[in-house]
Amino acid sequence: MSGTPPPALRHLYDDVLAVLLRWSAPNQTQEQLRRSFMATLAQDPSAVAKSGPPAHITASCLVLSADGSRVLLHLHGKAGIWLQFGGHLETTDASVWDAARREATEESGLSGLDPWPDPIDLDRHALGNRFGTCSEHLDVRFLAVVPAGSAPLASDESTDIGWFPVDALPPNVAPDVPRLIAVCRDHLAAAARRG
8 A cells, every 4th residue: 555644644644754754863774774664654654553554653762760870661561571661653642752752651650751852763573473463563762861769650551660770671671672772871871971
């Protein structure tokens, strides 16, 4: 399928496309992912919705402590692994950023989360058979920083939630989370150097 997205998804399609077009990938791997996300949208504009094709756009948010030494993760009930917060875009979301903020707020129980305005990372990962018709997530990832000691509260989608030192992650953490943490910490350090 190609063409235009359904009217209810138009604002999300326009936003995701604009975000991907202006985002400057930090390396060739990320550039290839950026191009593959855009190709997926060109093939089927409804790929911004869970109800679209089996491979579709999602939004997530990694939450770090202000000093970057701790990360807040949740034990995803369906996946059975520790992950950053995230999920599908909904028609009520104003943007992919708004979806990342909503998901992180819902799943962490933290109020006032304010992710950085631009994506930090892209990731494309296959899903197991526990996820129904979803076969692959094309994840646009953001970073949020919160004060140390912020008290999270697990949602219905989480078996557990907790703060972890970035160098002492739980054994069943998702394979890509350590890389995502490193990328986010690099961004945090670069922002601190800029003042």
